[in-house]
Amino acid sequence: MPEVIALLISRTIVDGKPITQARLSEATGVPQSSISRILNGHHTAVHLDNMLAFARFWNITLDQLAGLKPLDEREWSPEARKVAEIVDSLDPEGRRAVWEDAEKEKLWRERQIASSPSSPEPQERAA
Numbered sequence: 001m002p003e004v005i006a007l008l009i010s011r012t013i014v015d016g017k018p019i020t021q022a023r024l025s026e027a028t029g030v031p032q033s034s035i036s037r038i039l040n041g042h043h044t045a046v047h048l049d050n051m052l053a054f055a056r057f058w059n060i061t062l063d064q065l066a067g068l069k070p071l072d073e074r075e076w077s078p079e080a081r082k083v084a085e086i087v088d089s090l091d092p093e094g095r096r097a098v099w100e101d102a103e104k105e106k107l108w109r110e111r112q113i114a115s116s117p118s119s120p121e122p123q124e125r126a127a
């Protein structure tokens with residue numbers, strides 16, 4: 001588990017630079033001395049409250065933090081899995097077109113929400 005935490009720390013970039021122990025401590029509430037001991041291999045076990053803080057910070061599960069599941073494994077809804085399968089089956093041009101359409105839709109919805117703050121749902125777009 002300390003190896004996974006060390007890996008995540010090494011991958012975390014803030015303002016274009018690797019995160020510092022002090023900044024991680026401030027963001028998670030985990031004492032900097034504990035972070036230092038984890039990185040230096042002096043911690044073979046990590047307290048549960050610190051594990052929870054790290055998992056929340058990196059938006060991962062405790063299983064991922066403990067190295068029991070891959071870091072890139074996410075919980076996907078059946079609908080999201082189906083969309084991913086469809087997109088994966090497309091050629092690069094098709095993927096690019098889907099991406100561009102999704103970006104356009106996202107921007108349109110953001111504009112609808114911004115222009116109508118009293119309405120929680122965006123209005124349907126005219127075809």
